[in-house]
Amino acid sequence: MGIANIISMIARPVHGSYLCFEIGGILNTCDVYLGDTVKAVPYDRLTDLVKASGTTIGDPSRLAGDTNGVLSIVQPFSVASLRNEDRKASLDSAVNSRQNIYFSKHANADSVISTIRGSYDKGSPASNPNLLDRLSDLANQQLVELDEAYRTDDRTGVVKSTTSSAESATKGRGGSNRASKFHQESVGVRVGRGTRLPHVLPLPWEGHPDHIWNGYKSTRFTAPSTTDTAVTTGVNYEESNNYSNTSGMQSTTHVDYEYRTPYIEAHARALRAQISLTNQQFEAYMFSQNIPYLEKIFANELESVDNDVYQLQIALLRSFLISPIEGVVTGVYKGPGEAVNAGEPVIRVEDNSLVHLLANLVHVGPIPIGATATLTTMLAGAGNPTTSLDGTVVSVRGQDSGTRWEVIIRVDNVDAGGLHVLPLGYVFDPEYTDISIA
Known part of the structure; x- marks a missing residue:
């Protein structure tokens, strides 16, 4: 290993991302511009x-993650968004x-569980x-x-006709009584004022053989003035009886076209009732298996509802659109109002803190992975x-009988002051760059 001659070399960020949506739609907002720094x-x-x-x-009844809650979490990191009013409405619903489910069941879970167990x-x-069980016993008893009644009356066969009878009796009684006796006296054209009429009172009424009557209490009429006067007074009696x-x-x-089999029908009804009771007993048995675990079941049910809401929150x-890396916006490909397909790049973000140097080198002998590469260069040329x-x-890939190499070198691109040393996409000038491999 030793000095290598550079044929070509360019710096590429190790971390770069073409940001895209998982779903398609219409771009609603693009919140970053070229050159902006975004958070990871x-x-x-x-x-x-x-x-x-x-x-x-x-x-505890109200989830904090409604539309406003989710927006408060995601908006500080969002670099773009799609139109999403339908998703907001679904989440809030x-x-x-x-x-509502919490109020109807879980707010008073202890009381509901106690009632279920009872x-x-x-x-x-x-x-x-x-x-x-008691109802089943009663059905069997019935x-x-x-069965005993049908057998006793010998009515276990087919009934072809039915007979109905009705008997009625009505009695009535009535009666009335009436008595009368009259006495009339006519007087002259004029009588003096204060004259008492009639002159002679009628005798008491003799009565009826079956009744005791005191007769009519006779009274007299006192003339108010000199006048013509006629007086009638008396008692009456009349009796009638109705029975x-x-x-x-x-x-x-009654004879119908369809014959009946009441005995068999009673047995069929009993069997249907037993089948229905058996089904209800099985359902009650299966439900009773939950009795020891109701607290956990209630908790699981509420968690399942929360997970359903969580799916809408994720939607x-x-x-x-958020960036998984911290870096600089180096590309914006869509604007608000434009259609976006799922997986289509909208924004590019690159982190130039760590770079790969993609180099074509001439080096005698192999270059091992993990070797240290030291380079010196005058950025932007002489002077x-x-x-x-x-x-x-x-990374190393050999070419031309072991003297030409495609090499990737990973370099920390931040200096002591926290600034980037190499610009994004920097292309090295071989004339002013030396590299050694050790």
């Missing part, structure tokens, strides 16, 4: 920040639904499994009693200060 933000860091945002302080734990006398009694009986026989993140750089050979 690994994508998984953003997703971790979104997932770790959790719920709002003091309100999911966050609202998650809050309803489905076999240890509770009033639980559904025990009630289903079938036994119906009625009606009864009847009706019988109807919103995909509409923003400029000499610059020295040390690097490591990271």
Whole structure:
């Protein structure tokens, strides 16, 4: 190893990225310009920040990562964005639904879990499994009693006709009583004022054989003035009685085109009921398997809802473009309003802190990977200060019988003052550059 002659050599940033969206759409904003420096933000860091945002302080029902929450995380690092109103609406709807689910079930999880255990734990006398067992017993008892009744009445065969009968009876009674007796007296054309009429009171009414009557209490009329007067007074009695009694009986026989088998139908109903009860008992049994783990099941359900929301949060993140490396914007290929395809470059970012020197060298003998390369050069030609750089050979490909080599040398391109030594894409002048391999 020793001095190598340079045929050509150019500096390329080790870290460079053509930024593109995972999805297609219309570019909404481009937030950087050529020459701007951008921060490095690994994508998984953003997703971790979104997932770790959790719920709002003091309100476990509400996720902090709604549209505004996600934007507050991603916008400080965004270099471009697509139109994304539909994704915002979907995310906010999911966050609202998650809050409703929390209120309906998880806000009072302890009480809900206690109620479920009381309803489905076999240890509770009033639980559904025990009630289903009792219902099954009643269904069996009903079938036994119906079977016995059908057999006792010898009605286990086909019924071709049915008979119905009705009997009615009506009774009525009524009566009324009325008594009357009259006495009339006519007087002359004139009577003196204060005359009492009639002159003779009527006798008391003798009454009815079946009743006791005191008769009519007679009164007299005192004439108010001299006038013509006629007086009628008396009592009356009248009695009537009504009696009625009606009864009847009706019988109807029905013959249909379809015959019935009540005995068999009763057994069929019982079997269907047992099948339904068996299904319900199995469902209750399967549900009861969750009883010991309800707390964990509730936690898993809420976490699943949160993961569904998280997928929509990630979908919103995909509409923003961030840079995975810190560097300088060296290319902008799209402007707001232009269509962008998934994977199509929008912005190029390059980090010139660490560079690869891509060199064609003439060197006698092999150049091992890992060898140290020291170069001295006058940047921009003669008359400029000499610059020295040390690097490591990271790639070697031989040419022309072992004297020509394609070499890649990795070089730290930051000086003691934190400035870049070599410009982006710097092409070395072989006349003013020397390199040694050790």
